[in-house]
Amino acid sequence: MTSPTQRSSVAIVGAGIVGLAHAVAALDAGHRVTVIEQDAAARLASVRNFGHVCASVQAGELGELAREALPLWQSLADRAGLEVRRSGTLVVARTAAEEAVLHELIEERAPEGARLVSGAEVGNLLRLDPAAAGGARPRAGALLPRDLTANPRTTAARIAAWIDAHELGEVRFSTTVRSVGTGVVDTSRGRIEADHVIVAAGHLIGRLFPDLAERGEVRECALQMARVRAPHAMGLGPAVLTGTSMLRYGAFAGPAAEALRAELRAARPELLEIDANVMLTQQADGTLLVGDSHVTHDAAPPFLDERWFGILLSEAAAVLGAPGLDVLERWQGVYATSRTQDVLRAMPTPGVTAVSVTTGTGMTVGLALGARTIAAL
Ligand SMILES: Cc1cc2nc3c(=O)[nH]c(=O)nc-3n(C[C@H](O)[C@H](O)[C@H](O)COP(=O)(O)OP(=O)(O)OC[C@H]3O[C@@H](n4cnc5c(N)ncnc54)[C@H](O)[C@@H]3O)c2cc1C
Structure with a gap:
């Protein structure tokens, strides 16, 4: 095992399924993780959906991601006590x-x-x-x-609790991210420094990166x-x-x-x-x-x-x-x-990755996206 000083740190904006997926993958890879969420609990798309992990009907890259995500769901369900059934x-x-x-x-x-x-x-x-x-x-x-099928009412909260209980993980709720730069996240509760920053703000991506959202027609x-x-x-x-x-x-x-x-x-x-x-x-x-x-x-x-x-x-x-x-x-x-891509992935500034699923399939592909982003860090 690497010593604590050798671990890199990852700050993640957003405690929806995509941000949490990145956090889980980063913890599994041995990074220190801080998830920052503006609300007191995830309340947006990730809790309002059907909880349908509908891998079988996806095609192209979404199909590949969905197939990669299935075993990740099973493993996370066991570890975090998720209500997920086949x-x-x-x-x-x-x-x-x-x-x-x-x-x-x-x-x-x-x-x-x-x-x-x-x-x-x-x-x-x-x-x-x-x-x-x-x-x-x-x-x-x-x-x-x-x-x-996952229970969308409990899934995000249970993953967040699992992350928060992890020795290398932390979730800060009720903390709004105001801006993100290389190595630093400016929040309503002060600055957080991190080697890598991942922005998983869902449809709110344009609040932090308006040009990126505009170019990606989000x-x-x-x-x-x-x-x-x-x-x-x-x-x-x-x-x-x-x-x-x-x-x-x-x-x-x-x-x-x-x-x-x-x-x-x-x-x-x-x-x-x-x-x-x-x-x-x-x-x-x-x-x-x-x-x-x-x-x-x-x-x-x-x-x-x-x-x-x-x-x-x-x-x-x-x-x-x-x-x-x-x-x-x-x-x-x-x-x-978006009309132009299924998943928006970009590096708006060095050390910062922005990820937003722009097809309404985040429950299906999110866990695999997280694994891929972290593997590429
Ligand atoms: C009605 C509905 C049904 C759906 N059904 C399905 C389905 O059955 N299967 C499927 O695969 N997909 C489904 N989807 C799509 C899926 O829910 C989304 O793709 C997925 O939840 C997106 O996850 P996310 O984490 O990117 O976004 P979100 O869940 O929106 O999370 C983003 C988080 O970032 C936080 N945030 C944003 N900006 C900031 C900031 N500046 N500072 C701090 N925090 C911030 C927000 O508060 C939010 O909690 C559905 C979506 C909807 C709306």
Whole structure:
């Protein structure tokens, strides 16, 4: 083991999943780590999401990162006591066009372990009442067994607690970073010196590096989300993606997905109007996290559109063969988005690395990004 004086120090701005991922990787590599978070607890994208580690449907570099992240999640779950389970993902097809996308996924991209399942099997997995399902009865599904579901309400806090309890780690909450330079972080509670600084400020990256955010065309993507009571006893099954999800993730891309988009544009324009990705994750308390809509702004307005909730919730209810869903909570999440890259990685000044996931996949790829950045230091 190296002596304490030989260890380099890493300061990390942001205690969302990306900052925490970097902190864990840095601790594992033997560095001293200080995480600095403006809020008293992480409260932004990393706690407002589905907790879906949806590796199987990512393509390109996101796919590589996602596959690297899966074992890191398992190992961190054990060490930090995270509520993470290998839920798998069930992609539900209810129309012929959606079924065609699933065939294309399995035949041409074949995510590891993936298989097509019948409509009846989808019904069993979701514990649908065959009588109640009626016209919403699924035609087919794709089961993607490798994916994970984390509890987004507890994950960031537990990782932060694990870091803080580590002999080389520290998390300073309620401390705002005002500026970052080579070897130094200026905060609302004084200066912190570090050999390396990593800025993982999510969609707020432009507050510290406006030029970088502008060059990377970083904007805010706002999403409407809800927690609902499961409409029937569903057990603790897979995360569920639906037809609109097939328009979103790289592994579905192809002629069948384009045909589906054209069909939805004609038959369900309201879903495209709100750029819906109707999906849900099942939580241990029997509730479901349901969403979501997408709209990009320079600064996301805080107002939630009740009509949009109507569209999302009625579509989710139809997938579950339920007449409606009992909403327990509603909220808005915001993540960084960009037309020019999936992940913004830059060195705005020597010794400072800025990392922001600009695709809404931080839970899926964040741990691998952290490992890669730290390995490259
Ligand atoms: C509704 C919703 C659903 C999503 N679902 C999924 C999903 O199921 N699967 C998936 O993979 N991804 C999902 N995502 C995307 C994922 O949540 C994000 O990509 C990820 O959380 C980004 O993590 P982060 O750490 O970069 O950002 P954040 O979680 O936003 O954390 C950044 C942190 O930096 C802090 N900070 C910023 N500036 C400063 C400063 N100057 N000083 C100190 N602290 C600062 C902030 O307070 C914040 O805590 C979803 C996102 C949303 C919004």
